[in-house]
Amino acid sequence: EAQVTQNPRYLITVTGKKLTVTCSQNMNHEYMSWYRQDPGLGLRQIYYSMNVEVTDKGDVPEGYKVSRKEKRNFPLILESPSPNQTSLYFCASSLLSGRAGDTQYFGPGTRLTVL
Amino acid sequence: QQPVQSPQAVILREGEDAVINCSSSKALYSVHWYRQKHGEAPVFLMILLKGGEQMRHEKISASFNEKKQQSSLYLTASQLSYSGTYFCGTEMGSNFGNEKLTFGTGTRLTIIP
Numbered sequence: 001e002a003q004v005t006q007n008p009r010y011l012i013t014v015t016g017k018k019l020t021v022t023c024s025q026n027m028n029h030e031y032m033s034w035y036r037q038d039p040g041l042g043l044r045q046i047y048y049s050m051n052v053e054v055t056d057k058g059d060v061p062e063g064y065k066v067s068r069k070e071k072r073n074f075p076l077i078l079e080s081p082s083p084n085q086t087s088l089y090f091c092a093s094s095l096l097s098g099r100a101g102d103t104q105y106f107g108p109g110t111r112l113t114v115l
Numbered sequence: 116q117q118p119v120q121s122p123q124a125v126i127l128r129e130g131e132d133a134v135i136n137c138s139s140s141k142a143l144y145s146v147h148w149y150r151q152k153h154g155e156a157p158v159f160l161m162i163l164l165k166g167g168e169q170m171r172h173e174k175i176s177a178s179f180n181e182k183k184q185q186s187s188l189y190l191t192a193s194q195l196s197y198s199g200t201y202f203c204g205t206e207m208g209s210n211f212g213n214e215k216l217t218f219g220t221g222t223r224l225t226i227i228p
Contacts, residue, residue, distance in 0.1 A: 033216070042117070042202060043157065043218040058215060059117075090156060104147070104216070106156035 002027045004107035006091050012113045013081055021076045021110050023091030031094045032074040033058070033104070034066065036087040043090065049074055081114040088112075116141050118205045120219035127193050127226050135222045137203030138185040144208035146179055146186040147216065152199040160188075160201075190224070198226045 004025045013019055025032065033048040035058075045058030049068040063085055065077040074093075078085060091107040118139045125133055137146060145164050149157040161170040163179035163186055170177050174191045186205075190197055200221040207215070 035218075040220060042220040043204070045216055045218075048215065056215075059217060103159040103162075104149075106158070108156055 002105070004091055004093055004105050006089075006107040006110050008110060009108060010111050012115065014115050015082055016080050019078050019081060019112075021078075021089060021091075021112070023074045023076065023107060024072050025074075025091075025093040025105070026072065027093065027095070027105065028071065029093035029095050029105075030071070031104075032068065033092045034064070034074070034076050035090045035092065036060065036085075037090060037109075038087050046076070046089075081112075083114050086112060086114050116207075117217055118203055118219040120201075120203055120222050122222060123220070124223040125225070127190075127224070129195060129226055129228050130192055133190045133193060133224065135188040135190070135201050135203075135224075136185060137187070137205070137219055138183070139205050139207070141184065141207045143179075143181070143184050143186075143205050145206040146177075147204040147206075148177055148186075148188050149202045149204065149218075150197075150199045151202065151221075157202060193224075193226050195226050195228065198224055200224070 007022045030051050034046040035043040037043050044060045046064050047066040049055045089110045092104040094104045118137050121136045147162045148160040151157040160172045177188045179186045200223045202218045202221045204216040204218045
């Protein structure tokens with residue numbers, strides 16, 4: 001089944017404790033992206049990647065890191081999480097790079113709470 | 116630059132029509148429309164490209180006015196299953212897209228029987 005998976009789905013952590021949210025897709029997609037969703041603010045792009053070893057900042061990259069060492073994986077790293085990073089995070093992928101994507105397939109989301 | 120969606124919320128009776136607008140102050144290369152149901156991930160509806168045709172997904176269609184940098188989503192004869200929050204995502208650029216997708220804050224659509 002074609003899908004985007006994220007882990008963990010729920011995470012409660014404390015300020016400053018490094019964490020990684022994994023994202024994997026099995027569709028051989030080139031383009032992958034991370035978004036955060038907050039009430040009243042919609043979806044905001046954090047980072048995106050057009051292919052292996054190619055990443056770029058979205059609209060809200062501060063406090064986040066990403067890497068794209070393999071085509072299928074695009075982990076989101078929070079080196080020192082803070083309470084303002086409490087949010088719902090979505091990973092997404094699409095087939096084509098060079099555009100913001102044809103159909104973007106979203107993962108199920110990761111709800112992160114930073115205390 | 117985040118696109119502006121209007122209205123923020125709309126309530127319809129089943130079978131009624133609605134229009135959701137998405138506008139930008141910058142030149143747009145493409146506009147994407149997604150629907151998100153409560154507690155679920157956004158689901159792609161359609162993409163409109165600069166110079167492209169009006170698109171359709173079931174009884175939902177959309178247009179892209181390049182001169183106004185605006186896209187409109189038309190929901191015809193709404194069904195209960197159309198309930199959810201609709202987001203437009205815009206990619207800026209004149210001749211090429213800039214590969215960044217910026218979403219609006221969403222329009223919450225409620226369909227009542």
